[in-house]
Amino acid sequence: MPVSDSVDFDPEVDADGDTTSEETPDGLPINELFYSLQGEGTLAGVPSVFVRTSGCNLRCWFCDSYHTSWEPTHAWLDREQILAEIESHDADHVVLTGGEPLLHEASVDLLEALEDRDYHTTVETNGTIHRDAPIDLASISPKLESSTPTPERAPEGEGAHADRWAERHENDRIDLEALAALVEDYEFQLKFVVTDEDDMPEILDLLEALRGVTDAPIGDDDVLLMPEGATRERLAETRTRVADLAMEYGFRYTPRLHVDLWNDAPET
Numbered sequence: 001m002p003v004s005d006s007v008d009f010d011p012e013v014d015a016d017g018d019t020t021s022e023e024t025p026d027g028l029p030i031n032e033l034f035y036s037l038q039g040e041g042t043l044a045g046v047p048s049v050f051v052r053t054s055g056c057n058l059r060c061w062f063c064d065s066y067h068t069s070w071e072p073t074h075a076w077l078d079r080e081q082i083l084a085e086i087e088s089h090d091a092d093h094v095v096l097t098g099g100e101p102l103l104h105e106a107s108v109d110l111l112e113a114l115e116d117r118d119y120h121t122t123v124e125t126n127g128t129i130h131r132d133a134p135i136d137l138a139s140i141s142p143k144l145e146s147s148t149p150t151p152e153r154a155p156e157g158e159g160a161h162a163d164r165w166a167e168r169h170e171n172d173r174i175d176l177e178a179l180a181a182l183v184e185d186y187e188f189q190l191k192f193v194v195t196d197e198d199d200m201p202e203i204l205d206l207l208e209a210l211r212g213v214t215d216a217p218i219g220d221d222d223v224l225l226m227p228e229g230a231t232r233e234r235l236a237e238t239r240t241r242v243a244d245l246a247m248e249y250g251f252r253y254t255p256r257l258h259v260d261l262w263n264d265a266p267e268t
């Protein structure tokens with residue numbers, strides 16, 4: 001369902017995804033809602049309905065969902081509208097993503113309703129926020145220093161905003177307490193966006209720090225390296241290098257199937 005350009009667009013939304021006067025107890029700002037194959041992670045290839053909320057507390061320079069972070073657009077849909085749209089597709093799996101879906105309290109209500117209806121739920125999260133919710137798979141993608149925007153490394157036309165966001169992104173991108181709570185409470189995968197070898201020391205340091213603050217077992221096979229690239233062209237540059245790094249370090253590799261199949265088309 002193409003909702004990102006719907007008449008319900010609210011230009012007043014706080015770009016950080018913070019609660020606004022528009023937010024109703026069971027309403028969510030929905031950027032898009034579509035049926036596709038899970039493209040990433042351990043469930044790659046599984047037919048799934050994707051619910052993409054708008055608004056993010058971070059600003060990765062490479063964000064492939066620009067209209068949920070740098071320039072958020074959405075329609076406000078209430079829980080019943082979202083459920084009806086999900087149920088119109090023949091799928092057992094729902095992926096709640098964003099933006100950052102755990103910014104929104106109403107994501108918990110939606111997840112509870114999906115549990116009642118026996119859906120398997122994956123939540124795609126940057127790992128900076130923990131909420132108590134029925135999540136079957138927490139797909140956590142902690143953001144590395146290489147995600148931080150700079151005037152030279154920003155989406156087109158966002159150079160000035162990048163300057164403003166760099167510090168906030170850098171301060172907020174890792175929250176060990178939230179990460180520990182997520183891995184303690186849920187089945188999880190840790191899915192790092194990797195460009196090259198320079199990302200590896202930070203991943204190793206973060207794993208060591210996280211293992212230091214939680215008793216939850218974190219195996220190397222819970223760690224997935226995902227090549228950076230929102231387009232086929234960019235992935236062609238990164239994926240072999242990242243696959244080689246996964247073998248060298250004993251982590252898993254995850255493709256980005258949807259990019260291979262549909263490039264950067266919306267609602268895929």
Ligand SMILES: C[S@@+](CC[C@H](N)C(=O)[O-])C[C@H]1O[C@@H](n2cnc3c(N)ncnc32)[C@H](O)[C@@H]1O
Pocket residue numbers: 056062063064065097098099100101124125126127140141191193226227228229230
């Ligand atoms: C758009 S994010 C939404 C969920 C959450 N904000 C997060 O970052 O995990 C969904 C997934 O896409 C990944 N992603 C975003 N842009 C990417 C890019 N250019 N290349 C590879 N992965 C990307 C994120 O790391 C995350 O795993």
Ligand SMILES: Nc1nc2[nH]cc(C(=O)O)c2c(=O)[nH]1
Pocket residue numbers: 036037038039040050065095097098124258268
């Ligand atoms: N097909 C497909 N699989 C995905 N897995 C995680 C996605 C996301 O944006 O969170 C995503 C997405 O946008 N499309």
Ligand code: SF4
Pocket residue numbers: 056057058059060063064065068069098099100126143
């Ligand atoms: S945390 Fe996720 S949604 Fe937010 S800017 Fe980064 S990739 Fe985009």
Ligand SMILES: [Mg+2]
Pocket residue numbers: 064065
């Ligand atoms: Mg995506």
